[in-house]
Amino acid sequence: MICRLFPAYEVTEGAGVTVHRSIGTPALRNLDPFLLLDHFGSDNPDDYIAGFPDHPHRGFITFTYMLDGHMQHRDSMGNQGDLKPGGVQWMKAASGVIHSEMPRQANGLMRGFQLWINLPASEKMSDPAYQEFSAAAIPEVALEAGRVRVLAGEFNGVRGVIEDPATDVLYLDVALPAHASFSLPLDASRHAFVYVFEGSAQLEKDELARHTLAVLEAGDTVEIRAGAEGARFILVAGRPLGEPVVQHGPFVMNTREEIEQAIADYRDGKLVQTRATMHGS
Ligand code: FE2
Numbered sequence: 001m002i003c004r005l006f007p008a009y010e011v012t013e014g015a016g017v018t019v020h021r022s023i024g025t026p027a028l029r030n031l032d033p034f035l036l037l038d039h040f041g042s043d044n045p046d047d048y049i050a051g052f053p054d055h056p057h058r059g060f061i062t063f064t065y066m067l068d069g070h071m072q073h074r075d076s077m078g079n080q081g082d083l084k085p086g087g088v089q090w091m092k093a094a095s096g097v098i099h100s101e102m103p104r105q106a107n108g109l110m111r112g113f114q115l116w117i118n119l120p121a122s123e124k125m126s127d128p129a130y131q132e133f134s135a136a137a138i139p140e141v142a143l144e145a146g147r148v149r150v151l152a153g154e155f156n157g158v159r160g161v162i163e164d165p166a167t168d169v170l171y172l173d174v175a176l177p178a179h180a181s182f183s184l185p186l187d188a189s190r191h192a193f194v195y196v197f198e199g200s201a202q203l204e205k206d207e208l209a210r211h212t213l214a215v216l217e218a219g220d221t222v223e224i225r226a227g228a229e230g231a232r233f234i235l236v237a238g239r240p241l242g243e244p245v246v247q248h249g250p251f252v253m254n255t256r257e258e259i260e261q262a263i264a265d266y267r268d269g270k271l272v273q274t275r276a277t278m279h280g281s
Contacts, residue, residue, distance in 0.1 A: 003203055008039065008195075008211040016047035017103065017110075022195060022213035024116070031191050031215060032240035033167040035060060035116040035252055039197055039211070040103070042069075042110045049110065051102035056271050057093035058262045059124045059252040061117040061164070063171065064089040064101070065151060065234075067197075069110030075099035076272040079130050086135025088151050090162045095125045096262075096271035113195075113234065115171075120241050121254050123166055127274045133161040145180035146226075149173040153237070155184075167238040174233055176201070176226035184235065188219030192237035200227035208233075 006028045008020035017040050022028065024036035042049055051072075064071065065088050074080040075091065076098045083089050085106065091097065103110050119126075139158050141148045150160035153170030160171065170190075174182055175198075186192050194203070194214045201208045202225045208214055216222050224233070244254050251262040265271045 002217045003206060003214040005206060005208070006213045006215070007209075008213065011038075016044075016049040017042050020211045022211075023193075028213070028215070030118075030245060031193060032242065032245075033118040033238045034191070034193070034236070035118050035245070035247065036114070037116075037193075037195065037213065038114045039195065040110075040112055040114065042103070042105060043108065047105075049103055049105065052100060053102075054098050054100050055250060056096065056098050056266050057091075057250045058096045058265075058271060059093065059258075060119050061090060061092045061166075063115040063117055063152075063162070063169070064091075065113045065115075065171075065173070067111040067113075069106045069112070070104050071112065072102040072104060073099060075130070077128055077130055079132070081132065083132065084134060086138065086149075088133050088138065088162060090131040090152075090164065092119070092126075092129040094119060094123060094128050095273045096265065097128050098272055115236065116252070117164065117167055117169060117238065118241055118243075118245065118252060119166055121243055124253060124258070131162050137161050143176070143180070143182065146174065146176035146182065148175075148182075164238075167241065170235070170237040172235045174224075174235055175230070176224075176232070177230045178228050179226055180230070181223065181225045183221055183223045185221045186216060186218050186237060189239060190218055190237040191240050192216040192218060192222070192235070194222070194224065194233050194235050196231055196233040198232035199229040201225060201231040201233060202227065
């Protein structure tokens with residue numbers, strides 16, 4: 001297993017929130033079909049968290065996983081609610097969604113991930129869709145030592161809650177006690193990464209410190225061993241699209257013209273073309 005390591009950059013995204021970005025940086029522009037990975041958090045109860053009031057998206061999916069604290073959200077599809085610890089939200093912006101995301105601390109903590117998943121050209125202007133599940137709905141697989149939460153895709157015959165048909169995303173949250181091991185064969189047709197967010201881990205010869213993303217070589221079996229303090233990481237894989245990516249902030253399309261159209265549509269109040277219904281529990 002050969003892998004490439006990318007320490008996350010710390011970026012500023014609104015008051016009171018620390019963001020570690022590992023995909024969507026100068027070192028790793030994207031990892032087809034993944035466009036961005038933000039690990040956000042706040043552990044100072046005195047911090048004022050500004051959050052992200054109404055803003056647009058077009059051409060991709062946002063996948064949000066809350067670890068601690070919660071996220072109040074509202075969108076142009078008519079969904080509104082409060083994503084709680086362990087909850088997961090899959091929002092296919094496609095032709096256009098405007099939403100607000102307002103993270104809130106609970107017991108002085110707020111932590112989570114946001115992953116942007118690209119859509120194929122044929123789906124970029126399709127209707128938006130939405131899936132949301134609470135922690136209680138997410139299946140958990142016990143390992144010999146440790147456990148795996150299956151958010152999307154399949155692990156050990158257990159199907160996750162989120163269905164991601166376009167790029168068939170696998171999204172696992174893996175927790176290992178000290179020195180425990182985890183292994184998984186990776187499908188050669190997918191791009192995959194691991195991001196360590198607690199403790200540290202060893203991936204063959206490579207030491208994965210906290211806030212490090214490892215791009216994995218597909219077609220091989222990934223073997224990860226937790227360090228002395230244990231490890232918690234996400235392992236994500238998806239089918240690459242192999243299409244041109246033209247990005248302008250919250251719009252990700254295939255051509256410059258489509259980006260100009262998105263900007264014009266947003267300016268003219270035409271970004272949101274359709275509402276969608278919610279699936280989840
Ligand atoms: Fe957003």
